[in-house]
Amino acid sequence: MIEKYRNIAPDKILSEISALAAALKGHTLQHVSSTRSGGGVAEILNRMIPWTVSLGIPTTWDVIDGRQDFFEVTKSIHNALQGSDVEISCCNKEMYLAHLAHNSGRIEPAADVVVVHDPQPVFLIEYFPHRRKSMVWRCHIDLSRPMPAIWRFLRPAINKYAMAVFHIPHFAQKDLTIPKVLISPSIDPLSEKNRELAQEEITRIVESFGIDRGRPIIIQVSRFDRFKDPMGVVAAFRQVRRHFDCQLVLAGGSATDDPEGPMVQAEVEETAAGDPDIFVLFQPTDLEVNALQRAADIIVQKSTREGFGLTVTEGMWKGKPVIGGAVGGIPAQIIHGETGYLVNSPEGAAYRIRYLLSHPHVGSVMGARGREHVRYNFLITRHVRDYLLLMHHVMQNESERPVFVGGIPEKGGRPGDGKVAAQAGREP
Amino acid sequence: MDAKHRDVPVPFRFLKAVYLAEVTNQRATSLSQLLMEVTTTSQWSLFFHLHQHFFRDPHIIPEYPNDFSSWVHTYLAEDAVAEKLANLNLVRSMDLELVRREICTILAQHLQAFSGERHTSPENAFIFCKPRLAVLDTGRIARTLDEFIGILKDMDSDTVGYHLFIAPRLLSETMVNDFSLWFRQRGHHRLADRLDSFDPYLKSLRENHDFLLALIESECASSHAEGYDDRKVPEYRS
Incomplete structure (x- = not known):
């Protein structure tokens, strides 16, 4: 493996x-x-x-x-x-x-x-x-x-x-x-939603929805849920549109246990109706989500409440700058100003989108940093490592002492310092 | 170079640490609460919030380089305090108790000078964590400068982080970084002095890794030029 x-x-x-x-x-x-x-x-x-x-x-x-x-x-x-x-x-x-x-x-x-x-x-x-x-x-x-x-x-x-x-x-x-x-949760880089795709495949999928790859694409992928604030994203997009010719994609489904989902989706569709540059996509497949995220210039997750927000992780993994609401697990992922921006309002989102559209090189640098950040922190490999670490800690059953793995001698973990492994710390 | 040190060579064992963050029950939503909690929190927790960014991403040095300054900037918008907390003198204060005192002084002076402190919501509280460490043996041991350089080139930057930050600050009472300790034992006092005095807090872990390599390589080159050969020292037996 x-x-x-x-x-x-x-x-x-x-x-x-x-x-x-x-x-x-x-x-x-x-x-x-x-x-x-x-x-x-x-x-x-x-x-x-x-x-x-x-x-x-x-x-x-x-x-x-x-x-x-x-x-x-x-x-x-x-x-x-x-x-x-x-x-x-x-x-x-x-x-x-x-x-x-x-x-x-x-x-x-x-x-x-x-x-x-x-x-x-x-x-x-x-x-x-x-x-x-x-x-x-x-x-x-x-x-x-x-x-x-x-x-x-x-x-x-x-x-x-x-x-x-x-x-x-x-x-x-x-x-x-x-x-x-x-x-932290993780994404699998080999899954259908996250594996690498050829440009031709991305273009084919994106164009099948009528989206123009020649103009900037802003996307939010998430359930139609009020806490994901899709209406806030539309509001931000409309402010951006005064200055930039771009497109917005809202892609998602609704959970079976969320009776509000269809209602929120209907509201979004009604708001977007008549605007040819807003695409509301219901339940795209994992492969389609992958292609849409890879085609996007900016990924948004403007939640007002969020568990962890794996769509942020997915966006960063695809090398995109991500603008996310400063709630739940999103600030644990986005390093503000480094891998994307944290925002608190549609205006905040609009400003950051405008900035990134006018400074595409900044977006590229952020996207590259974000991908590295995910590589180290939010791939399944880190998740597996953490489970192994958890096993070690549970089996050691001593909270106040580091676990020493792999034959580290009880004395002599440090050069010339016999205290290290045996005593292991002053005051955990 | 001090000849007597060459007779007692101790090999350098490259270790690294991985950790799970453990959440404590200490939380703060204002500067006065932060002051109170910093006063009582464990050294491990202080260490965690001063260093975790190095281990989260070895390539990035955040705008505010520790969790305290970043939180004060982001959630309390007390930027003058955030700047002071970003400017902690961590190189001089290897002892975390001195760092604790410095943080407390910054917070107390601000609270004394300004009334009407800001609070953030419980959702944005500063939650104190501490690391649950596992120390791993990389299986690599250096006995000579050349071996040391070769291995350091291969190692990931977390190994540098372990020997630079974790071992001296948490696992030992000597409070000197492992690299300088080892080179001093081998009689490389000039290099050890430089390893003691450089500021790793202004660099990302990867930059520190590269810096150390360059520093040690240049010392190695001068040692060879001076005719010192440490490749034949016998293995240390404990």
């Missing part, structure tokens, strides 16, 4: 993967989630598991099962944790717990490290008190503003894990008493 990513991912990360994995050979990893297909967790596990297996770490993946009413409750819990005003009745909580009790009979957390993904299976830990030191809760959602009642319900179970993992610091709730570490 490492060889497939040679010359794409940084050598340093590939060598870190090798070093970390060599010391884990024979140890086992287990994932537990709520579904094997559909959704971000399944997507990442489908890519991650072949990696860890190829590195000599036997990896299994268990999926909890349940009736439809169970998943309706877990969906409500999911939404409430992300801030939606949802109440879960006692009856539904009991039904949810009963389903997990049933699952505890068929899923045994037996590996050296067990990663339980998202809130659906979180209560499984209650049934395996002797395995708690090896179990990690991996949170993939925006937990910055959970509904208090639901959070009070889940928190005691989460606090029984050895560790919790979040995307960004703001998602790590202060009242969790266990160690909280960060692992």
Whole structure:
């Protein structure tokens, strides 16, 4: 697997993967989630598991099962944790717990490290008190503003894990008493959405939508969701259009659990109606998204609330300057003024778009820096490395001491300084 | 060159570190809260916020070169304070306690001089993190200057970051960077002095890597010109 990513991912990360994995050979990893297909967790596990297996770490993946009413409750819990005003009745909580009790009979957390993904299976830990030191809760959602009642319900179970993992610091709730570490999501440079494309293929796809490759293209790829602020993007574009002959592409779909999506899309289509330079594309394929992003001059993600914002990562990976809302995980990705710009209003977005259109060389430099930034920080290879690192930390089970990997002598890690490895630090 | 040092050569073992950021419960939404939290936060957390940009991207040196200055600029728009925090004297203050004192002085002086401080929203709070380190052996060991240069050329810049920042500031009490320590042990005092005095905080990690290579190569060239040959020193046994 490492060889497939040679010359794409940084050598340093590939060598870190090798070093970390060599010391884990024979140890086992287990994932537990709520579904094997559909959704971000399944997507990442489908890519991650072949990696860890190829590195000599036997990896299994268990999926909890349940009736439809169970998943309706877990969906409500999911939404409430992300801030939606949802109440879960006692009856539904009991039904949810009963389903997990049933699952505890068929899923045994037996590996050296067990990663339980998202809130659906979180209560499984209650049934395996002797395995708690090896179990990690991996949170993939925006937990910055959970509904208090639901959070009070889940928190005691989460606090029984050895560790919790979040995307960004703001998602790590202060009242969790266990160690909280960060692992950013990632993109796969070999996936259909991110692989390299020939210019002819890009042109063919882009022109199939009636988009003119001869004029600047500004694009936002995201669900039709108010928090993605598509109307704000249109407003910014209209301000830019007074000065530049350019085109706007809004490409995305809507989530099945978001009843507002079609409404927002209809509003956007209505606003864009009659403007031949605004293209509203519904549910383009991954390959089409890839081509559209590669054809664009500027990529926008003007969210007003955001989980992590992998479309920012995708845009930077394609060597484009990215203008993003200064919210959620976007500031963790865009280095303002270096790889793109962070903005807080349609006017801010309009100004930055105008600047980049009038200074295309600046956009090229930013795009190149952004691609390197993604190469080091947001490719799946870094993600795999972080999971291996997580395994080391969980297995060491000592938060206050660095892990020494690969035969570093207990004394003598530094030239002439015997204290280093043995004492390892003054005050973590 | 001091002859007695040539008799006790210790090979240089190239290490590197990778880390996961651990989120602490310390948060600040204003300068006074930042002051309070900086006063009590761990040295590891201070280190993290002063150095993480080196390891996030070895090619970039951000406009505001540490998390404190960047946050004060971005979320509090207190640019005079941000500039002072960007200008911390990290080279002189290898001891993180001195750095802590310097940050606290900057914040306290500002708070004393100006009333009506700015707050940012909880979503934009400064959240203190600390690194959970894993130290990796690269498997490369140098016994001579020539070997050292050859290996340093091959290594990724994180190795430089480990020996320049992590080991001296977090994992040892000597607080001298590993390169200067090793070259001084070998009697290369002129080179060690230069390695002690250059300012790595004005460069990206990659630039530091290139700078060190150039510096050591030029020293190597002068050593050869002076007739010093360290290629035959026996292996150190602990």
